[in-house]
Amino acid sequence: MNSNLTPTTKGNILVVDDTPNNLRLLSEMLTDRGYKVRQALNGQMALATLHRLPPDLILLDINMPGMNGYEVCQKIKADYQTRDIPIIFISALDDVLDKVKAFQIGGGDYITKPFQVEEVIARVENQLKIRRLSLQLQEKVERLQQSERIQRDKASQLEDTLHKLKYTQSQLIQSEKMSSLGRISAGISHEINNPISFISGNLTCAEQYFKCLIHLLEKYQKIYPQPQPEIQDIIEDIELDFLLDDWPKLIYSMEVGVNRICQIVRSLQVFSRQNEAKLKPIDIHESIDHTLILLHHRLKSRGEADGIEAIKDYHHLPKVTCYASEMNQVFMNILSNAIDALANKPPPRVITISTQIKQEEKSQIQEGEDPVLADSAIIKIADNGCGIPAEILQKIFDPFFTTKPVGSGTGLGLSISYQIIVERHGGKIKCNSTLGKGTELVIELPIISEGLGASP
Ligand SMILES: Nc1ncnc2c1ncn2[C@@H]1O[C@H](COP(=O)(O)OP(=O)(O)OP(=O)(O)O)[C@@H](O)[C@H]1O
Ligand SMILES: [Mg+2]
Numbered sequence: 001m002n003s004n005l006t007p008t009t010k011g012n013i014l015v016v017d018d019t020p021n022n023l024r025l026l027s028e029m030l031t032d033r034g035y036k037v038r039q040a041l042n043g044q045m046a047l048a049t050l051h052r053l054p055p056d057l058i059l060l061d062i063n064m065p066g067m068n069g070y071e072v073c074q075k076i077k078a079d080y081q082t083r084d085i086p087i088i089f090i091s092a093l094d095d096v097l098d099k100v101k102a103f104q105i106g107g108g109d110y111i112t113k114p115f116q117v118e119e120v121i122a123r124v125e126n127q128l129k130i131r132r133l134s135l136q137l138q139e140k141v142e143r144l145q146q147s148e149r150i151q152r153d154k155a156s157q158l159e160d161t162l163h164k165l166k167y168t169q170s171q172l173i174q175s176e177k178m179s180s181l182g183r184i185s186a187g188i189s190h191e192i193n194n195p196i197s198f199i200s201g202n203l204t205c206a207e208q209y210f211k212c213l214i215h216l217l218e219k220y221q222k223i224y225p226q227p228q229p230e231i232q233d234i235i236e237d238i239e240l241d242f243l244l245d246d247w248p249k250l251i252y253s254m255e256v257g258v259n260r261i262c263q264i265v266r267s268l269q270v271f272s273r274q275n276e277a278k279l280k281p282i283d284i285h286e287s288i289d290h291t292l293i294l295l296h297h298r299l300k301s302r303g304e305a306d307g308i309e310a311i312k313d314y315h316h317l318p319k320v321t322c323y324a325s326e327m328n329q330v331f332m333n334i335l336s337n338a339i340d341a342l343a344n345k346p347p348p349r350v351i352t353i354s355t356q357i358k359q360e361e362k363s364q365i366q367e368g369e370d371p372v373l374a375d376s377a378i379i380k381i382a383d384n385g386c387g388i389p390a391e392i393l394q395k396i397f398d399p400f401f402t403t404k405p406v407g408s409g410t411g412l413g414l415s416i417s418y419q420i421i422v423e424r425h426g427g428k429i430k431c432n433s434t435l436g437k438g439t440e441l442v443i444e445l446p447i448i449s450e451g452l453g454a455s456p
Contacts, residue, residue: 016064
């Protein structure tokens with residue numbers, strides 16, 4: 001309850017007593033000392049006046065007809081608006097039991113008749129002092145609580161801003177990374193394309209010419225089965241039989257090499273898809289395959305025995321409408337993480353990529369509306385690598401969260417993938433992992449029928 005009690009005001013006192021003489025005596029005593037005094041002849045009157053004008057202290061007679069002082073006190077203490085007003089009991093009784101009861105039900109002090117002026121004033125002043133101090137304390141606590149609330153609000157605003165900042169920063173880095181990666185791969189593939197088609201075209205001619213020369217040689221050998229010693233020397237010198245046997249193999253391996261370079265160039269082009277900033281239907285399997293080609297050097301080590309095996313468990317998937325280069329980025333991030341997780345693991349090291357359609361009940365449609373397809377593509381990329389501890393699992397999609405040594409991870413791969421899947425394509429991504437056993441990333445992408453598109 002509000003109180004006007006300040007360190008300088010003397011205070012309002014309500015005196016409740018059924019004996020008019022006592023009332024007068026106490027009132028004069030207190031008024032003389034500068035207190036404002038109100039009087040009540042019984043409990044009912046006292047209670048009625050309390051709410052209208054709350055006093056700072058109540059002097060309450062115990063023995064009154066009707067409602068006695070204890071009952072009045074209990075009522076005052078039961079009401080949250082009046083319970084803090086201090087009460088001093090007045091009684092002619094000097095019984096220990098009564099005093100105990102008075103304190104038990106919330107009385108602050110006790111004075112006995114006949115009154116000693118100085119004692120009454122000292123006790124009244126004491127109670128008012130306690131009341132003032134508790135009001136000040138209450139005010140301080142409220143101020144503290146308020147400033148704590150303000151601090152908490154500020155901290156949460158700061159946290160929010162920091163989160164937004166990190167998010168924006170990660171997007172900036174991502175778009176910078178993608179555009180420079182796109183430029184570089186487009187440039188490289190363009191530069192390599194010409195010389196490679198040149199080599200690949202000439203290899204066919206070289207093979208043809210070689211066949212002609214062999215034909216000529218065989219004719220010579222038939223017509224001149226006994227060559228001159230000088231010719232014979234050369235034949236032995238160059239190991240003609242071996243040469244004739246090895247040459248086609250050589251050409252073949254060159255063709256394989258050239259084809260592989262062509263494949264990488266094509267994958268680079270698909271990966272960067274510089275001109276494909278728009279939504280378009282893509283073949284998810286093709287995207288994954290091209291990403292695997294680009295990661296080939298990290299999958300199979302030279303000895304092959306301790307390489308990483310990529311197992312494809314593809315099922316039919318219709319084309320999925322999405323931002324192609326961003327989707328490639330997701331596969332690159334997840335596959336790179338899987339390869340990292342297998343780094344220190346003894347063989348067998350396996351990455352399994354499985355795909356399937358999830359048929360979901362078509363969403364409720366209104367009459368006259370086009371049906372909305374609710375199928376989605378599920379892509380699971382699992383590794384049998386180190387796995388992720390449970391306490392870390394919930395942080396892996398946070399921007400800049402990484403457990404990799406400084407310089408080898410920026411902690412952006414998964415947060416960017418999350419943004420791409422969830423925010424750009426309205427899909428879902430989640431991670432299941434068991435420490436020491438492996439990790440599985442599950443992507444769910446809505447298959448949008450043509451004509452509809454995810455919002456950019
Ligand atoms: N397949 C996985 N197996 C084990 N831990 C993983 C796997 N994928 C992600 N993590 C954990 O999640 C963290 C965050 O991955 P994220 O791809 O976002 O960043 P990063 O790989 O550390 O760095 P960046 O991808 O930016 O180079 C990793 O540091 C790693 O601790
Ligand atoms: Mg990563």
